[in-house]
Amino acid sequence: MARWLVFVVAVLLPLSSLADIPQEDTLAAGAVVQQLVESGDAAAEDYHLSNGLDTMDTFSSLYFDVFEGSGLEVAVGVKDPGLKARVESMFGAVIGLAGQGAGKQQLAAAWSELRDVLENEVGPLFSNEKVGFGGLALQAFLILLREGFEAMLVIMALAAYLRRSSADSGMLALYTGIALALVASALTAFGMNILFQASGVAREALEGVTMLCASVVLLYVSHWLLAKRQAEKWQAYIRRKVDGALSGGQRWALGLAVFLAVYREGAETILFYYALAGQSGHPVVPMLLGSGAAAAVLLAAFLVMRAASLKLPLPVFFSVTAALLFYLAFNFAGTGILELQEAGWVGITPITGAPRLTWLGIYPTLETLLAQALVMVPLVLTAVWAWHRHRAMTTI
Incomplete structure (x- = not known):
């Protein structure tokens, strides 16, 4: 019986910290996705071999400051961890291609794939209620x-x-x-x-x-x-x-x-x-x-x-x-x-x-x-x- 109690406590104890969590406004997921899409479109359009590192930094900022910084990353993980991992991986692919100076068509294809997932899978996960x-x-x-x-x-x-x-x-x-x-x-x-x-x-x-x-x-x-x-x-x-x-x-x-x-x-x-x-x-x-x-x-x-x-x-x-x-x-x-x-x-x-x-x-x-x-x-x-x-x- 003791080991069973240890197992139950192992999964319930972290909840004791929730009482003091400050409440936040509902995540405006649609606005965040729109910001990601618009900024990503502009970065992909402006990309060329001479500004690869700048484009890499732009997409890194979109990931950390917008996707993650807005709380959208964790919110997606709450609903669909597999989708969260896919979006992370796709961001990584775009960032890696830009940093390597890949061809514009190749980077555009990687961004298009990520863009479709953001618009058609991430956005519909959320409502305003x-x-x-x-x-x-x-x-x-x-x-x-x-x-x-x-x-x-x-x-x-x-x-x-x-x-x-x-x-x-x-x-x-x-x-x-x-x-x-x-x-x-x-x-x-x-x-x-x-x-x-x-x-x-x-x-x-x-x-x-x-x-x-x-x-x-x-x-x-x-x-x-x-x-x-x-x-x-x-x-x-x-x-x-x-x-x-x-x-x-x-x-x-x-x-x-x-x-x-x-x-x-x-x-x-x-x-x-x-x-x-x-x-x-x-x-x-x-x-x-x-x-x-x-x-x-x-x-x-x-x-x-x-x-x-x-x-x-x-x-x-x-x-x-x-x-x-x-x-x-x-x-x-x-x-x-x-x-x-x-x-x-x-x-x-x-x-x-x-x-x-x-x-x-x-x-x-x-x-x-x-x-x-x-x-x-x-x-x-x-x-x-x-x-x-x-x-x-x-x-x-």
Whole structure:
């Protein structure tokens, strides 16, 4: 029961900061989109090879000062995170092409694609009316369900692993990671006014660094679990169920993985809740109701998935868990580089014709794809090692 309460608190505690959020006027999304379109049209029209850096600065300002500075970026993220990521990526493509001195026709095509999304997808998301009680509760429910699901998956996967390996002492590392993430999320909430006044570059950089750190740790843990699957298959390592099987370094990795997962989702949830709360004069009660319902659904999903995972054959369990964590690491690598590109910390080299799959964290730039290729290297090496090991065992 204690670990269930920890999970519920992990998703509800950040809401305690909403009572003191100053209310803002309803976002005039249509006016912001119109400003973006008009300024973007003028910049694309005036673009030529000799003023590429000036055009790059213009589109960067449109992103940070208008799209993000107006609050439209966070508001879009509240309603459709995938659309938010696509708009970020498209802005990055236009900025990268201008900075590289691409041909005017190529830049115009990239801007036209972004312009269509702004007008036909971003603008229609919003109306001029405030969200009512039921609307606030529903949006709060969907936000927490969506943002909390990834953190829940990480917690579930690692908690189930510890249960199956009889390494209950490692649960302390998970509890510690969750507790520290709660504190960090609460501090983020209390400092929200300062964060919203800080430069957009700082926020993008923080998000990018956090996601890349999470990617590295999750990649390590997924590789480690996959190795344990092989140990189970060939040496029956897990069936020995030795207490204290986790070393200090492994406990540290588990705790850090949970911390980064909970903190990243918690901090983003706070950002979205902050934007949602500004749409009503009395947001706390409906948002608490919606968040409580989402927490209950997440908890139920956690318990069902963990119970099912405990019944899976051990090789299947380790393979599925490792695959899940690897997917998150792969996604975070691409999205983390995207955030650093928006912050100007990493260059932008658009690749024409490359796919944009936000659910996989795949974006059409050389830098994001290289980062994800690096994530693939350990997986390929592990697969080759497993194949050689299987071949050696079958020839004995």
